[in-house]
Amino acid sequence: MTYAIETNNLSKFYGDVRALHNVNLRVKRGEIYGFLGLNGAGKTTAIRALLGMIRPSEGNVKVLNQVIGPHGSGPWAQVGHLVESPAAYPDLSLRENLEISRRLHGIKNPKVVDDVMDKLSIASYADRKAGTLSSGNFQRLGLARALLHKPEVLILDEPTNALDPAGIVEIRELLISLARENGTTIFMSSHILSEVDLLADRIGIIHKGELIEELDAARLEELRARQLVICTRDLEKANKALSDFEVISLDGRIAIKDSRAVEAPETIATILVNAGIPPTHLAIEQENLEEHFLRLTK
Amino acid sequence: MKNFASALWVETLKMRRSKVPLFTAIGFSMAPLAGGLFMVILKNPEAARAMGLISTKAQLLVGVADWNAYFNFLAQAVAAGGMVLFSIITTWVFGREFSDRTVKELLALPTSREIIVAAKFIVLSVWSILISALIFAVGIAVGTLVVLPGWSGELLGVSFVNIMGIVLLTLPLMSFVALLASMGRGYLPPFGWIILILFLANLSVILGWGDWFPWAIPGLFGGVAGPRAELLGLHSYIIIFAASIIGFAATYYWWRNADQAR
Known part of the structure; x- marks a missing residue:
């Protein structure tokens, strides 16, 4: 079976500090995978490894059956991501920030920027400088950038951070519809258990750099x-x-x-x-x- | 190539939307204006005596008030100021990605990191060359307003080549500034580097080894310590070329391989 995301004995050490240890993740295509862990458990390190931003000390990472790296190479035209808190060029407008992503993704159709702004309900802020956006709209900008190119795989670090309750529901429904209707694979980390519980088909729990448990659909149903x-x-x-x-x-x-x-x-x-x-x-x-x-x- | 055009567009947009080009252009414009002031002082000895220290300084720098002296002053200003100003531009182009935390948005893209780094170097080079050309144009306007003697087309051509030569020798050395802004993830390390390098460049010239020290070579090319032919040899150009290659290679290597864990 080929997986959308696969890690094999993924380990990462920073000197003597063990950030990840023998993590074996298997995320099926079209699945919403919740990646749970306390602060400092290794969630973001794992996500950065999935995106080729850090090199594994041991093991490897495959996304869409392609080994990530060396030199950060990967199937990035099919992957959308949001790592930690979103970032944007503060002196550029929201539209210009998305335009940058469109160009760097090599998307010809400029309409995708308007489409994604509509989808994330940020079209009314299109000409506002990113530096003046509220944290909630900044988060939506980060999500818009991740969704802009209609990726097959979404790797999201705490996607509902900074959103108000209505925004959380809206994004949750958006993610569910992406997975169910478009078959998008969603790998999302969170420390908000209720959020993951409502969204995920499967859950992996990481603790002190180790994947200590994976809960399948049946076990989740049992817990629910x-x-x-x-x-x-x-x-x-x-x-x-x-x-x-x-x-x-x-x-x-x-x-x-x-x-x-x-x-x-x-x-x-x-x-x-x-x-x-x-x-x-x-x-x-x-x-x-x-x-x-x-x-x-x- | 298409991705390269996109990366160039992106870097140009970031530059256009920034206030840094305006501030650097205004800052660099002070050089021809200051030169013009010295020329005015030199042309009028009565006023020069009345101004005391500034008058003395002007004589030390340029000597006589004519186009040749004025262009020499501009060349020296570009040699010293260019190293600082281009470093500020480079620091901003690379360092902002870390201070704004946007670097993580540039790493997992169909446009490779190498293309993004190349686009950054091209944009900062074009930007620096344009600002230098602007300074030269402002210099001509100021010199004309001051009504300097000794104008000739040949002098204009030689001076332009001289100043642009300084710029073109200085720019490749910015690869080290880019490397430090990337490795240091922000603005401070490259600023420390600029101070160190200016100190070492001056020291190397004083000790007579300036032709062997890459960061002193653009200044010597501009005639800060005497005629270029007496001070520089082929080895100087080879050294500056080799140092630049090392700087570019190290920057590319870092962007390709360094862990982006923050």
Whole structure:
């Protein structure tokens, strides 16, 4: 199988500091891959390696089946990127900044600049100098530059940084539509777990330079699933009373993921009361990504 | 080639939108204006005596008030000022990508890094040559206003070749400034370099080794320490060429290979 993005034993050392260690990423075409990590975990270093901005100390990087580097060579006409906070020439207008990208990408059609400004809702600021833009619009400019050439692969570092809540929703929907309708592969790093949780098909968790876990769609679904958590004075008896359901034993509690229980917890309460073991605690909980992430990175 | 034209367009746009060309042109225009002032002082000894120190300085620099002396003054100003001014332009062209953090937008593109660096060198060279030509034109206008004696077409031609020769010998040495602005990721390291190099260039001329020191050669070509033929040999041109090649190669190597981790 060929992947849109692939790293093989990717390591990067700065002197004695190990920024990345044996990272093996596999991002399928058309997939939205969330790359999670704490600050300093190695997310941006990995992204810079994917874009040929830094040379791996060991291992290699392939994007669209082409080995990146040496000398920064890669399939860049098919790759859009946003690395860390966006940057722009402050004394040039927003339009001129995008025009620069258009020219350097060798795109003949000048209309792409207007199209991408419309798509990112920044057309009304086209003639404003980039240095005077708000941080939110500056971020949109960075995203516009990444999307300008309709890339097959988008590599985005914290794409919703600096955006207001409405902007976050807008960009999230844009990214989802790019992946679902155009088949664009999206590799995005973030430390905002809820954002990644809502967007990603798959998640990689990086910690201290190592990819410590990859969560596939099924596991993510599991983490996103709700469950009814029950406490009673006699768990064994409760288990028997709830034999119609698949009961999971937790530490001093039991849980049921069945939708009949999650949607109607009063039914479970009634069963337990009738069995003479009324619940002392009954709550719908979600083992969310945040808890999972924190447990892993402790 | 198409990408190269695009890169040239991009670098030209950045230059046009910047205030640096205006400021450098105004700054460099001070040279012919100052030269004109010295000529006025020299033409009028009464006023020269009344002005004290400035009058003495003017005599030290140019001696007599005629076109030949005035063009010599301009050549010396371009030799000393050009090294500083072209370094400022080069520092800005390369250093701004790091101070504005835009360098990361230039690395993963279908237009190669080599083309971008070449476009930068071409634009800063054209810019520097145009400013030098402007100074020469302003010099002619100022000299005409001051009504200097000794004008001839031949003198004009020789002086133009002299000044442009200084410019063309100075520009390739800017590759080191570009390298330091890139390696130092900003403006400060190249400014430190300029100060060091001016000091060493002066020292080498004082010690009589200026013809072997690349950064002293443009000044010697301009006649700052005497007739060019007595001070420079073929080895001087070979040295400046070799040093420039090293500077360009190092700059290209850095852009191709250095980790851009910031």
